[in-house]
Amino acid sequence: MSPEIKSRLQEERAALQAFIALLEREQQILLAPDTEPLLDLAAEKTRAAEALSTRVQQRAQYIPAAPGQIESWLREQAPAALDTWFDIRRLGAQAHAINQRNGELIKVRTRYNQQALQALLGATQQSAGLYGPQGKTSLPGSGRTLGSG
Structure with a gap:
C-alpha cells in the first residue's frame, strides 16, 4: 500500500504545483497594465482548484487520519511517502501566500x-x-x- 500512497500523494503534489503556476501567472497579469487575460485564466484556475480539491478529498479515503495527524500516520504506515507529504505542506503554504498577495493586488x-x-x-x-x-x-x-448658428 505504501507505493500506492506515495504515488497518489505525488499526483496531489503535481496538481498543487500546477495550481501554483496559475497563481504565479495571475500575479504577473495583475502586475501588468493589461488585465484582460485574467478572464481566461479565471476559468483555468477554477478547473485546477477543482482538480486539486478532488485530490484532497480522495486523500481522506486512502489516508484515514485527521489533517493534523497525517504526518504521524505516514510515519507508521507509509514512511516512503513522508517527503512527498512535506512537499505538499510546503507547496500549500506557498500557494496560500501567493493567493494572499494576489488578493492584495486585486484590492489595490x-x-x-x-x-x-x-x-x-x-x-x-x-x-x-x-x-x-x-x-x-x-x-x-x-x-x-x-x-x-
Whole structure:
C-alpha cells in the first residue's frame, strides 16, 4: 500500500504545483497594465482548484487520519511517502501566500479603478452635463445650443 500512497500523494503534489503556476501567472497579469487575460485564466484556475480539491478529498479515503495527524500516520504506515507529504505542506503554504498577495493586488487595482471612475464622474458633473432637460445637447460654458448658428 505504501507505493500506492506515495504515488497518489505525488499526483496531489503535481496538481498543487500546477495550481501554483496559475497563481504565479495571475500575479504577473495583475502586475501588468493589461488585465484582460485574467478572464481566461479565471476559468483555468477554477478547473485546477477543482482538480486539486478532488485530490484532497480522495486523500481522506486512502489516508484515514485527521489533517493534523497525517504526518504521524505516514510515519507508521507509509514512511516512503513522508517527503512527498512535506512537499505538499510546503507547496500549500506557498500557494496560500501567493493567493494572499494576489488578493492584495486585486484590492489595490480595484481601489485605483474606483478612484479613476470617481474622478471621471466628478469631471462630468462639473461640466454641468452635456444634455439639457429637453434632451438638447449644449456645450458647457456656452449659451448656445449645438447646431444653432
